[in-house]
Amino acid sequence: MLTALFVMTGIALVLGAALGYAAIRFKVEGDPLVEKIDAILPQTQCGQCGYPGCKPYAEAIATGEAEINQCPPGGEEGIRKLSDLLGREFKPLSEEHGVEKPKSVAVIDEQTCIGCTLCIQACPVDAIVGAAKQMHTVAETLCTGCELCIAPCPVDCITMVPVAETVQTWKWKYPVVEIRKAA
Amino acid sequence: MITRLFKFHGGIKPDAHKHESAGAAIRCAPLPSRLIVPLRQSTRATARCIVEVGEKVLKGQRIGEPEGFLGTAVHAPTSGTVIDFDRYTMAHASGLETRCVVIEPDGGDRWIEHAPFDADAAGRDATLAWLRDCGLVGLGGATFPSHVKLGKGSGVETLILNGAECEPWITCDDRLMRERADAILAGARILFRLIGARELVIGIEDNKPEAIEAMRAAAQRAGDTVRIQPIPALYPAGGEKQLIRVLTGIEIPYGKLGADYGVQCFNVGTAHAVYRAIAHGEPVVSRIVTLTGNVAHPGNWEVLIGTPIDELLPLAEPKPDTNRTLMGGPMMGFALPRLDVPVVKGSNCIISASPTLLPPPPIEQPCIRCGECARACPAELQPFELYWFSRAKNFGKAQEYHLFDCIECGCCAYVCPAHIPLVDYYRFAKSEIWARERDKGAADQARERFEFRNYRQEREKEEKAAKLAAKAAETRAKLASEGDNTAAPAAEAPATAPEDPKKALIAAALARAQAQKAAVQPRNTEDAPRP
Numbered sequence: 001m002l003t004a005l006f007v008m009t010g011i012a013l014v015l016g017a018a019l020g021y022a023a024i025r026f027k028v029e030g031d032p033l034v035e036k037i038d039a040i041l042p043q044t045q046c047g048q049c050g051y052p053g054c055k056p057y058a059e060a061i062a063t064g065e066a067e068i069n070q071c072p073p074g075g076e077e078g079i080r081k082l083s084d085l086l087g088r089e090f091k092p093l094s095e096e097h098g099v100e101k102p103k104s105v106a107v108i109d110e111q112t113c114i115g116c117t118l119c120i121q122a123c124p125v126d127a128i129v130g131a132a133k134q135m136h137t138v139a140e141t142l143c144t145g146c147e148l149c150i151a152p153c154p155v156d157c158i159t160m161v162p163v164a165e166t167v168q169t170w171k172w173k174y175p176v177v178e179i180r181k182a183a
Numbered sequence: 184m185i186t187r188l189f190k191f192h193g194g195i196k197p198d199a200h201k202h203e204s205a206g207a208a209i210r211c212a213p214l215p216s217r218l219i220v221p222l223r224q225s226t227r228a229t230a231r232c233i234v235e236v237g238e239k240v241l242k243g244q245r246i247g248e249p250e251g252f253l254g255t256a257v258h259a260p261t262s263g264t265v266i267d268f269d270r271y272t273m274a275h276a277s278g279l280e281t282r283c284v285v286i287e288p289d290g291g292d293r294w295i296e297h298a299p300f301d302a303d304a305a306g307r308d309a310t311l312a313w314l315r316d317c318g319l320v321g322l323g324g325a326t327f328p329s330h331v332k333l334g335k336g337s338g339v340e341t342l343i344l345n346g347a348e349c350e351p352w353i354t355c356d357d358r359l360m361r362e363r364a365d366a367i368l369a370g371a372r373i374l375f376r377l378i379g380a381r382e383l384v385i386g387i388e389d390n391k392p393e394a395i396e397a398m399r400a401a402a403q404r405a406g407d408t409v410r411i412q413p414i415p416a417l418y419p420a421g422g423e424k425q426l427i428r429v430l431t432g433i434e435i436p437y438g439k440l441g442a443d444y445g446v447q448c449f450n451v452g453t454a455h456a457v458y459r460a461i462a463h464g465e466p467v468v469s470r471i472v473t474l475t476g477n478v479a480h481p482g483n484w485e486v487l488i489g490t491p492i493d494e495l496l497p498l499a500e501p502k503p504d505t506n507r508t509l510m511g512g513p514m515m516g517f518a519l520p521r522l523d524v525p526v527v528k529g530s531n532c533i534i535s536a537s538p539t540l541l542p543p544p545p546i547e548q549p550c551i552r553c554g555e556c557a558r559a560c561p562a563e564l565q566p567f568e569l570y571w572f573s574r575a576k577n578f579g580k581a582q583e584y585h586l587f588d589c590i591e592c593g594c595c596a597y598v599c600p601a602h603i604p605l606v607d608y609y610r611f612a613k614s615e616i617w618a619r620e621r622d623k624g625a626a627d628q629a630r631e632r633f634e635f636r637n638y639r640q641e642r643e644k645e646e647k648a649a650k651l652a653a654k655a656a657e658t659r660a661k662l663a664s665e666g667d668n669t670a671a672p673a674a675e676a677p678a679t680a681p682e683d684p685k686k687a688l689i690a691a692a693l694a695r696a697q698a699q700k701a702a703v704q705p706r707n708t709e710d711a712p713r714p
Binding site: 038041042043044045053054055124125126127142144165166167168169170171172173174175 | 223275276279547604607608610611613614615617618621622626627629630632633634635637
């Protein structure tokens with residue numbers, strides 16, 4: 001009887017120590033769930049979700065504070081991936097946060113630009129090049145299409161231009177079965 | 184010498200349809216009314232235009248400068264005037280446009296001055312650069328830059344010349360070997376020296392006995408001991424990995440290239456073009472194109488790059504019931520979106536299709552799990568699995584089943600009793616996966632830049648705060664020392680609160696401003712009319 005008690009206590013102590021050590025040794029820095037959610041988000045950093053960037057939105061989703069359908073650039077596919085990851089039910093994109101648009105980039109009309117640098121300050125990914133009283137321009141490959149530069153521009157010289165399909169980005173379409181009338 | 188040949192898995196034997204076009208000799212296509220020369224000869228790289236509209240160009244004059252690692256030069260195919268530089272539809276399944284130089288021939292077909300290139304004296308690197316500047320790309324259809332493929336010049340034991348031409352209908356390599364065997368052999372020897380190989384093998388499918396004979400005769404004339412190897416006609420024996428397997432027995436595993444195993448393949452057409460570039464200094468301005476299918480006079484034509492198909496095809500006189508035109512073979516080619524697209528360096532064959540000759544595939548029916556496709560697959564994949572995953576858009580799984588090992592040869596779709604367009608599904612899945620990878624790359628870059636920007640803003644804020652603090656401390660120290668001397672320069676500086684540095688600062692600034700104002704006499708106001 002007493003032996004059994006000792007044995008059980010001993011096992012409990014050893015396992016407890018092992019678990020305690022493992023908790024310190026293999027401690028995960030940060031929340032891995034946030035990283036996983038962040039990897040699904042499109043990293044547009046547009047703030048349409050109501051959070052200042054994709055990472056804060058990912059954190060809000062992880063804590064259950066935000067819904068999964070607040071990201072218009074991620075679109076329906078993004079919501080599906082999030083619902084798969086989190087086991088939450090799929091919801092259509094919330095309209096108050098915006099609509100899904102084709103991928104676009106900002107283009108500055110360089111004739112109109114007055115060089116005020118306001119758009120440079122607004123750009124979340126530093127994709128606009130320029131200096132005070134110098135013409136600004138958008139580095140097309142870096143632009144995420146977040147539209148955050150449009151509102152601050154005092155002369156409205158920035159427009160969003162959809163990205164044209166090139167041979168490198170062209171995709172084969174899903175094969176469609178052609179339905180013909182039986183002879 | 185009896186050499187052992189190997190077998191690859193699967194493969195099919197479609198009707199070859201070679202005799203239609205293989206009989207007639209190569210003829211030179213007449214000059215078209217205009218030449219549309221795309222600066223993008225493959226999907227990989229674009230050349231930079233170096234001519235202007237209105238400029239007179241000579242045949243072989245460079246009009247596009249190579250750009251990037253995979254870039255090759257583009258040349259004027261004939262002499263004439265540049266009449267346009269704009270976007271035109273390219274010969275690609277997408278039907279998208281690309282920048283093209285349009286040349287109106289002057290009819291003279293005058294060459295620019297060109298001279299043979301002394302490859303031995305120039306050295307390896309200069310020769311590779313010469314090939315790049317001659318616009319040398321793989322003429323088998325993939326248009327991969329030859330100078331890149333020639334690589335480092337070491338590690339390749341066997342050079343294989345691909346004369347298999349396994350696709351039905353196409354006979355351009357067959358005719359080329361029959362008629363220009365000496366040039367092909369000379370080009371092969373140039374490639375052989377450049378790549379530093381020890382063995383040269385020319386693989387030709389045994390349904391081309393005349394080509395094999397012509398190559399053998401050429402080798403005899405040149406006293407060359409090259410191995411000219413007939414291989415059994417089995418589609419797709421001309422696929423690079425399949426040909427390597429047949430000739431050497433080496434099986435190239437997933438994600439590796441032939442060069443990793445000491446084998447490199449070049450098409451016979453490429454070898455011929457290399458010979459022209461080195462021995463005559465001629466860039467690639469034309470190629471042999473098979474015109475066949477539903478036409479009255481099938482045959483092979485030497486066609487200038489940039490010749491519009493709608494000016495080329497009438498040479499073979501398509502029959503009136505032609506309803507589609509294919510570029511490339513019936514197995515791996517694609518239907519042309521329009522007929523005004525130009526011939527490019529990779530266009531080996533143009534086939535007119537009619538509803539009876541090459542009918543569109545019957546309606547797709549459900550997969551019955553017969554497994555025929557797996558038996559036919561030369562890449563030893565499981566096409567039915569790939570099909571299910573691609574169809575369900577389960578791309579991760581498709582990749583797990585080695586979707587990217589698929590060479591899109593079309594054997595699986597050919598044998599499929601349910602007529603499923605399997606290759607279309609694989610192409611769809613492949614391009615979706617590439618698009619996702621591109622998006623992911625862009626997202627990662629955006630995340631990194633966003634995080635760096637936040638970090639930079641934080642740092643700037645801190646730096647500003649530190650700067651201000653340092654300045655405040657400095658002023659405080661200055662004031663304190665001035666207080667010690669009790670010799671304040673400005674008598675009116677209020678001594679009310681010297682312990683408050685901010686107020687003291689403001690007061691000092693005010694005093695300075697007043698003193699300045701007092702010191703500056705307004706000038707040119709003496710004569711001003713008094714109000």
